[in-house]
């Protein structure tokens with residue numbers, strides 16, 4: 322191709338993207354972006370991250386949430402599965418305290434949301450609406466009273482398991498121990514339904530997912546999972562699971578981690594999960610916390626290279642739309658908790674590029690509003706009743 326022709330083609334391409342990006346930014350101004358899983362609170366507790374200022378170390382801060390239009394993120398209170406007995410209860414309280422400090426220091430920028438109406442009100446007032454989710458179910462220390470108190474502290478969602486099985490739910494990355502959910506596990510689901518807390522099935526085994534659906538009377542979410550048809554990885558959902566999720570009225574938030582999006586990265590990620598899942602530190606209290614800090618910081622501060630790109634994220638969204646329908650897909654980036662990020666989607670500020678790519682595929686504004694947050698808002702309203 323002649324050099325001038327290459328230049329014309331390139332210019333035409335970037336002009337087209339420029340138009341879509343412009344439209345995407347306009348849509349983000351009107352839409353309420355809900356990201357159903359970010360791990361940024363880990364950086365607040367470990368490195369005292371000041372989220373009110375833009376930084377280049379983590380994936381999320383207030384200025385970049387604003388730039389990307391994701392103004393209602395679910396902050397995960399994440400406790401590693403190696404916290405034994407009732408140690409996770411202490412850990413959740415510490416994380417909740419870190420969240421409170423963040424809220425108290427920035428009353429003009431961020432406010433805790435307890436339901437869908439809160440999100441609309443806080444968004445209208447120009448603040449970030451923060452939601453709280455617990456990762457994972459072992460944090461209730463097998464006690465429904467603890468679950469109820471977490472609800473009172475503002476927690477509105479919880480993943481039932483994490484990398485390892487707990488006493489009542491099987492994990493997707495462990496050997497099955499309970500054949501899904503135990504009777505108590507089903508009790509947890511019923512109590513979450515009754516309280517108005519979203520049951521999050523990311524991380525549970527397939528059988529535990531179907532057990533959950535057989536018990537729940539409310540829609541559930543997979544807060545940070547992607548599609549197994551595109552990356553065959555146990556943390557992702559099969560097409561049959563996606564269809565079952567749609568029948569339940571639920572939503573899957575697409576996870577942007579390299580192994581979730583790209584088959585090329587899935588095996589490497591499986592190995593990393595197996596080694597993290599096998600960790601068995603001794604000790605309790607501060608000793609355990611400093612082990613967790615070391616493990617988290619060394620695992621996530623430097624990103625590992627990935628084959629995944631923004632186009633893979635688009636393909637996963639497209640796949641859910643084809644298999645389950647437009648009403649059942651959302652965003653669950655897992656930012657600040659993934660060890661690799663796709664090219665073109667390196668942090669939350671890049672979201673308009675994803676929206677522009679979806680516009681290019683023919684998605685309409687109404688569809689995009691559902692994907693960016695409308696579907697998650699619907700589930701939250703259905704579960705909390707407000």
Ligand SMILES: [Zn+2]
Pocket residue numbers: 456524545
């Ligand atoms: Zn997770």
